[in-house]
Amino acid sequence: MxxxxxxxxxxxxxxxxxxxxxxxxxxxxxxxxxxxxxxxxxxxxxxxxxxxxxxxxxxxxxxxxxxxxxxxxxxDDRVAHLVEELAAYAAPGAAPAPRTLRESTVAAAMARGRTCYDHLAGRLGITITQAMTTRGLLGQDTGFALTERGARWFDDLGIDLAARGRRPLVRGCLDWTERRPHLAGVAGARLCSHALEAGWCVRIGSERAVKVTDAGERALHALLGIEPGILR
Structure with a gap:
């Protein structure tokens, strides 16, 4: 012990x-x-x-x-999960105002969408997580759980969730800007990889920020009913 x-x-x-x-x-x-x-x-x-x-x-x-x-x-991803959650708990109040235009731009981009180790976070990650829950792909009643419908959804996208080792299939990761859990685990990581490889998102700048492309807006609207304006 x-x-x-x-x-x-x-x-x-x-x-x-x-x-x-x-x-x-x-x-x-x-x-x-x-x-x-x-x-x-x-x-x-x-x-x-x-x-x-x-x-x-x-x-x-x-x-x-x-x-x-x-x-x-x-x-490993467990350490990443710990660091992200500590960051969320470390600053429960309002974040200090950015001191420069660059800091303001970076902060806005990170809050809009970013990667958290190997999965999507920020408003983008939360929006996708909520849309998956609303559509019955993801359950959050007693912790995160992928439904049968959700498993088929990943399969239809050509995302293989089979080989995962000891890592959990899905879990919630507390988002430090949104203060709500976003999708992590194997499913979160492979969805993030798919989004980047398919050109739904692109990395911007030298930080962790990602931006949803026009193609990504169309795909997420078709697949999850997410309105494009929410992601900008």
Whole structure:
């Protein structure tokens, strides 16, 4: 069993602003180099290396080397889920006003639609989740559950949900901007991949933000009855 000391030690891994900044950046699902994370957090390379060592040793991050570069990413989707939920609980009040035009633009884009590790979040993710629930594809009565109709819906789209290992098929992930759960798990991840591969969404900027395309608006309206104006 996990002891109070173990829990405190793990919590301490994210109880540092630089390490928390790294974890939030890595929610984009990509692998970053130590140098990229250092520049993102505005710290020296030596400082970043020290913090990354602690996160890797604590199981928050996984690393791999390619030549001279060391890449790190979140260890798995469970860690991503934890970071996203902590972010939602960490700021229950109104978010501070953006200080620059760029911050305002990025904040608006992230709130409109983004990836949370490997699934869709923000207003886009919540809208899709709610539409799936309304159409009987997803149940939320006692936690998230994919209905038989929902399984057929994924199958009709050509999205294979069979091979998933130990990862849950569906689960709710608390959205830190909308404060409601969006679809995560295998179904959420593969729907996100499908949306990007089919050109329904495109990534914008260097953040996690995604934008729904005209083709995506048409597809989501046809498949889920989502009005295009809601996604803009």
């Amino acid at each position: 996990t002891s109070s000391r173990d829990l405190a030690a793990f919590a301490a891994l994210l109880a540092d602003e630089t390490r928390a900044c790294f974890a939030l950046a890595l929610l984009d699902g990509r692998a970053w180099t130590a140098g990229e994370l250092a520049r993102h957090a505005g710290v020296a390379a030596s400082t970043a290396s020290e913090h990354l060592g602690k996160l890797v040793a604590g199981g928050v991050l996984a690393q791999e080397r390619q030549g001279r570069h060391r890449y790190v990413r979140l260890a």
